[in-house]
Amino acid sequence: MSKDQKEVMGWKMPELASRLALDLEDGWFVNLGIGLPTLVADYIPEGREIILHSENGLLGLGPKPEAGEEDPDLVNAGKEPITLKPGGSYFSQSESFALIRGGHLDAAVLGAFQVSMHGDLASWKLPNATLGRVGGAMDLTVGSKRVFLFMQHCTNKGEAKIVEECSFPLTATRCVDRIYTNLAVIDVTEGGLVVKELAPGVKFEEVQERTAAPLQRSEALLVK
């Protein structure tokens, strides 16, 4: 957790996106949050149909448009130009959030400032910020069947983001199901945080050192 710990590489973000994408099942409807999580869209395993949702009002998000092909009226929740896949649909924001809040999304993949061992999430406002930017984060965490976090294990300064209790303003409590970081895949369970998988070359102890909450090994990890 301290700045002088030696760097542990683990997965690069595209690799992590690819790893996370493996856990998205055929036929799922999934929301990818603004920023890093949008990477996941590029790594859906072949043969699987995952229908991506964007909260500004569409299902069936496709790849980024070619340069020059951007349509100002076809953007994602990050206001970036996108494309729509065949089978996609458009609807209003109120319909889009009725969909989110009604529990219809199979998963939301979100970023995080902090996440607690109980699955509390802080992702919309830094402690000293004048302004928060909540957007759809609170709706997605409360409404989705599964909430997956996609994030660097530590901050740029090397501080733990996985903690016993969040000190930053909360997005929602008891909402996170699984955390994907550059170092590990960690399940949030009733009994606490369980490391399900380690990035290649990363040791459990190295993950624990960079985590401000107790971690357990999953059965699969114990067998190894």
Next chain:
Amino acid sequence: MSKDQKEVMGWKMPELASRLALDLEDGWFVNLGIGLPTLVADYIPEGREIILHSENGLLGLGPKPEAGEEDPDLVNAGKEPITLKPGGSYFSQSESFALIRGGHLDAAVLGAFQVSMHGDLASWKLPNATLGRVGGAMDLTVGSKRVFLFMQHCTNKGEAKIVEECSFPLTATRCVDRIYTNLAVIDVTEGGLVVKELAPGVKFEEVQERTAAPLQRSEALLVK
């Protein structure tokens, strides 16, 4: 009010529909209730665009289809075949009732079993009926900017339908703005029922005799 009162004719129903239609202003959005009120559709004065709403999910109701031209998927709230005018639109029942309940209709024209001098309406269930049929009546009365009743002044048995207090199950309280009957046009005001207009050949006293609540003469009537 008694059965042996001599019959007073007043307006025939098509004439009353024509009279009521005069009060619908150009550009209004109006719902015509099941049954008698649907007559009004045929008497919209020329040159006025009145957009008719049907609560099963359309705006822009047109005339009845020619025989043989009925479309089973194009019906009104009474489940009768209708047509749609150019400019009409279809939407779901939940959108249709959001429109009604959100206060967007300029007027609803409804039938009645009883109406009180305070504008309470009873229209969905007879006192001894096993089953009521509420449909959209409660939503229309509560949500419309104006509620007009279109009805026979008395029941088939000659009993008064306009009363001091309704004895039948209520649809809504304090909701009726104006009552159009075969005998008169009557405003429901803070100060009570005011006869605004009499059908040709009908005397104020004859209307009062057939009404179980005190009536007043409007200024226009006093001048006559």
Next chain:
Amino acid sequence: MINKKFESTAQAVADMKDGATLLVGGFGGSGLPSHLVAALTEQGAKDLTVVSNNIGAVSDGVAALISNNQVRRIICSFPVGPHAEDLIERLQSGTIELEIAPQGTLAERIRAGGAGIPAFYTPTAVNTELGEGKEMREFNGRSHLLEHAITGDYAFIKAHRADRWGNLVYRKTQRNFNPVMATAAQITIAEVSEIVEVGEIEPEVIVTPSIYVDRLIQVEAQHEGRVLVNE
């Protein structure tokens, strides 16, 4: 690969259990998923709670489930019509429980169920028999009732055209309760006249997005509903 198409209505309703809550779309005969209802009368699940606007408007709607003694409880706005005799008989003998809801409250409660809203306030039915016993609260000087969401284990809906993902469009007033019911059930089964390739329905005209539809069953296109004038 996503494929929601079932080969028969019998298959599509096979897993329905006694005691389930079922939402049935349609307004009279228009937009009524009558093939699914017929399959359910064959399948035989009992003690159903049925939510449907009309109960006795047509013989092959919810009336068929009532006559077949599969229904324990009904929520509707219009429990009358030419095929309501069996309902009236069972209400009198106490074997069916009926809840009448104003049509707009019914639609809004289903919409709330699909949108994750457990309860909301409405002025509809205040000071009436249908508002009796409900919690009241004043907002902006006006009385309102607290109304609770309705959700279903299953929804039977009817649409005109679907694609493989389950996107739906409707014909004219066939739409009625179908789109809102599609949002409010664990398993939504759509009876459609046509299933087309993904991409063949314009994304801007889709009324029910694919996420709300779990199973599709195609029925003969000529049967789009019935004109009720002669019933």
Next chain:
Amino acid sequence: MINKKFESTAQAVADMKDGATLLVGGFGGSGLPSHLVAALTEQGAKDLTVVSNNIGAVSDGVAALISNNQVRRIICSFPVGPHAEDLIERLQSGTIELEIAPQGTLAERIRAGGAGIPAFYTPTAVNTELGEGKEMREFNGRSHLLEHAITGDYAFIKAHRADRWGNLVYRKTQRNFNPVMATAAQITIAEVSEIVEVGEIEPEVIVTPSIYVDRLIQVEAQHEGRVLVNE
């Protein structure tokens, strides 16, 4: 004869008064009624309460009204962006009041305003700073907040195509907050790229029915929104 078309944006906003509540559609630049916003900066009404998802995403959105000192209060979900400096300055000096609402709660509150629902319950924002001070209540074992409807004196919305009655269709994700805001204002003014004859828009694809639109203003079709990548 119904004619909702105004000849200039200045005319369309001429009657707006100080202290009005204004709903502004759009999500960033897409679906933003920027010509109407520009007309309002000219018209000069002050002390406005503005409801809009984004505040500083583009310079010709609500940010322009803020910089022009016309806004007293803001309700939004995302009060940041490249053009939010003037907002931050005015928040610090206390001349603007800000209410941040989760995007879904914001959309639902506006929808409730248009649908005659004064208040509803939602689990969103429970146990967070944005839920502080709100009434809480448990349904089905889960905590919920009571949220109140939002309505506007005016709504500025943008659509792709209109007809003379005021029916609207939208292009792609231009739709966003526009249809719901159209339902929730006393006077809804739609900025559109094209006005066609009544009957030219298919009745089944109309997204905003005519009843929700009071005024139409046509602007040059080439300006459909802006790609924000370079802002």
